[in-house]
Amino acid sequence: MPNVEVSGPPLSDEKKREMALEMTECAxxxxxxxxxxxxxxxxxxxxxxxxxAGRMVxxxxxxxxxD
Amino acid sequence: MPNVEVSGPPLSDEKKREMALEMTECAxxxxxxxxxxxxxxxxxxxxxxxxxAGRMVxxxxxxxxxD
Amino acid sequence: MPNVEVSGPPLSDEKKREMALEMTECAxxxxxxxxxxxxxxxxxxxxxxxxxAGRMVxxxxxxxxxD
Amino acid sequence: MPNVEVSGPPLSDEKKREMALEMTECAxxxxxxxxxxxxxxxxxxxxxxxxxAGRMVxxxxxxxxxD
Amino acid sequence: MPNVEVSGPPLSDEKKREMALEMTECAxxxxxxxxxxxxxxxxxxxxxxxxxAGRMVxxxxxxxxxD
Amino acid sequence: MPNVEVSGPPLSDEKKREMALEMTECAxxxxxxxxxxxxxxxxxxxxxxxxxAGRMVxxxxxxxxxD
Structure with a gap:
């Protein structure tokens, strides 16, 4: 805690690692x-x-x- | 944003599409x-x-x- | 269960009631x-x-x- | 409602059942x-x-x- | 992590403390x-x-x- | 969408703006x-x-x- 929950389309493990580390530092x-x-x-x-926007991804x- | 998050048992893709479009219009x-x-x-x-209610689905x- | 969680800007009680009832029927x-x-x-x-989109509401x- | 959402690593079905029943009584x-x-x-x-803590599980x- | 999110009607601080400690042990x-x-x-x-159930609390x- | 939900203790409006913009770029x-x-x-x-950790903030x- 604090927690950051990111919801989106599937990502590679490498992209998830990079983004999670950046989000950790940002928080x-x-x-x-x-x-x-x-x-x-x-x-x-x-x-x-x-x-x-009313359309399925x-x-x-x-x-x-x-958007 | 606004966001609608629906949590429930698994559904067919067709049911998800129908429900998501209706929820979009409602929101x-x-x-x-x-x-x-x-x-x-x-x-x-x-x-x-x-x-x-204390019972696993x-x-x-x-x-x-x-209920 | 199922649950619908709606996140958005503040609304009047009357708008919340109307939207919640419609969402209930839709779900x-x-x-x-x-x-x-x-x-x-x-x-x-x-x-x-x-x-x-990078701008605070x-x-x-x-x-x-x-968007 | 009330709802309890538990987020964590994967668990066996037996562990999930035990924990969910205990959480139900606690709530x-x-x-x-x-x-x-x-x-x-x-x-x-x-x-x-x-x-x-900046490390992927x-x-x-x-x-x-x-931690 | 793990995280437990409990959503419900308002509670006294004393009830929240008791429930949170029990949920911690349970998790x-x-x-x-x-x-x-x-x-x-x-x-x-x-x-x-x-x-x-289609009725506002x-x-x-x-x-x-x-229910 | 994608969405980032950050949960934590209260922050000043200026801190929220800074953090939200950084999280936007990171996502x-x-x-x-x-x-x-x-x-x-x-x-x-x-x-x-x-x-x-079993203690109320x-x-x-x-x-x-x-932790």
Missing amino acids: ARGYGLPKQAIVVVITEHPPQNVCV CDDRAVLTE | ARGYGLPKQAIVVVITEHPPQNVCV CDDRAVLTE | ARGYGLPKQAIVVVITEHPPQNVCV CDDRAVLTE | ARGYGLPKQAIVVVITEHPPQNVCV CDDRAVLTE | ARGYGLPKQAIVVVITEHPPQNVCV CDDRAVLTE | ARGYGLPKQAIVVVITEHPPQNVCV CDDRAVLTE
Whole structure:
């Protein structure tokens, strides 16, 4: 605690590691706490479970980059 | 944003699409925002991970319809 | 269970009631369960706690309608 | 409702059942409500999706026991 | 991490303390981890933000005890 | 979408703005998406609602820096 929960499309393990470490440092700076206190959890949602702007990501991945 | 997170048992892709589109319209109406602003995420929980009224859904799916 | 969590800007009690009832019916239809099973929770986030597209909602509420 | 969401590493079905039943009783006591009202959902995160203290759990599971 | 998120109606500070300590022990046992690893967060939702079985808790608190 | 939810103790508006902008850039880089796609929501939990390592943050704020 503090916790950072990131929800998005699937990512490679290497991308998850990089992003989680950056988020840890960002949260530690923001709260003025040592990075030992920070937890980051990444949840990967399949594109058939996410709807942006009334369109399923599985039907039209471009919806993620348009908005 | 606004975001709608729906958590429940697994659903077919067709049911998820229908429900997500309806939830998008419902949220757009509720907030008075265009549906372009709305994100819906559906999370499917396996029945061995959900406990309702002290009974695991994997042991007794009827617990979902009784309460 | 199933649960619907809606996160967005503050709303009037009347708007919350209307939206929650509609979401309940939508989820009951989607899951093929009686509406007795459905829980809807609305969380209202103040505009200084939400950032869309790199802009805080408190600085520029239009960011909600543009994306 | 009330709801208890537990997020952690994967567990056996038997461990999930035991923990969910205990959490149900604990929440029922805490809120002074019958256990019929309580929902517990357990989410299992793979170790390559969780970062504690700036270290991915997949790289060093000991990070869970140290903090 | 692991994390326990409890969502329900408002509680007294004393009830929150008791429940959080019990949940900590329960999660530590369930995961086989020291209680130093466990975080419990309680979120209190006002009754006009929660809808159970198609009824707002602010309109009819009994809906929490019936289901 | 993607979404970043940050949960921690209360922060000043200026700290929230700084952290949200950094998290936005970090998520945009991680997902390879424009920052227009990213939503960050910060939730502030009062210290009497958070329990770390079996101690309430309201009783002993040091528990946040020790773990």
